[in-house]
Amino acid sequence: MSLELHITLSDADLKLFVDSITEARKQVDTVDAISIVGAARKLLEETNRAELPDFVANRLKHLDTMITMVEDAGFALPTEDRDNVLAALAYFSSQDDVLPDNVPVLGFLDDAIMIELCMRELQYEIEAYDDFRHWRDDEATRRGESKAGLMLNRVEWAEARRQEAIERMHRRRREAYAGGSWTPVLFKVR
Structure with a gap:
């Protein structure tokens, strides 16, 4: 039996994610892209070993696309666009995300929501x-x-x-x- 849930983010909820991505954007200026991508890739590896709800697992697959896009020298995103993707990846590499990742079942829920928001904007x-x-x-x-x-x-x-x-x-x-x-x-x- 599956259950369909709809989540509505209020302006206050959305502000929490906007504030988090704003903090992550600061990392783009101070941390090199290789470190940001490496940390995001590490998160993917950790989640591959974890048993996650489908809602979370399906969205985490999109994280790999963002990583690959930044690393693809042939595509060579323009700097401004690349910085937006790196800011998203920096959020996923942060230990200070909205919900700590080690919380059973829900630890990656904030990551899934942020991926959904990033997928819309990117x-x-x-x-x-x-x-x-x-x-x-x-x-x-x-x-x-x-x-x-x-x-x-x-x-x-x-x-x-x-x-x-x-x-x-x-x-x-x-x-x-x-x-x-x-x-x-x-x-x-x-």
């Missing part, structure tokens, strides 16, 4: 990365090359495709926010 970055990755994989297959070799040997066309994906990401964001039905709260976006 939607266009993630879509652009998925587009780029699929294009790169398809192109490597078409050319009969390894995916890693393709990135290193085809820098010029990979850069053109990356720029196209980034421009599409920014265009989608502008179009989505032009309607005014929802605006970002965690990050300053262009």
Whole structure:
């Protein structure tokens, strides 16, 4: 038997997460990206060994996408966009998150909620990365090359495709926010 729950975050609840991501953003300026990504990756490894509710486990899978996006030299997110993703990852690497991770059953609930919020705000970055990755994989297959070799040997066309994906990401964001039905709260976006 499954049970469906709906969580509504009040303005005060949302402020708690916004304050947490604001603190995490400060780490982006003082801690190197490798340390932030490493700590987020460590969290993923810890959660892989834990028995988690599906709600949490399903959202933690998206954390890997954010990590990969930051590490992918071929995609090379622009600095401002990369800093937004790193701020999200810094939250997940912090020991001072809203709920301590060692609390049985609920310890990763705040992480799952924050991932959900980050996925909404980083939607266009993630879509652009998925587009780029699929294009790169398809192109490597078409050319009969390894995916890693393709990135290193085809820098010029990979850069053109990356720029196209980034421009599409920014265009989608502008179009989505032009309607005014929802605006970002965690990050300053262009």
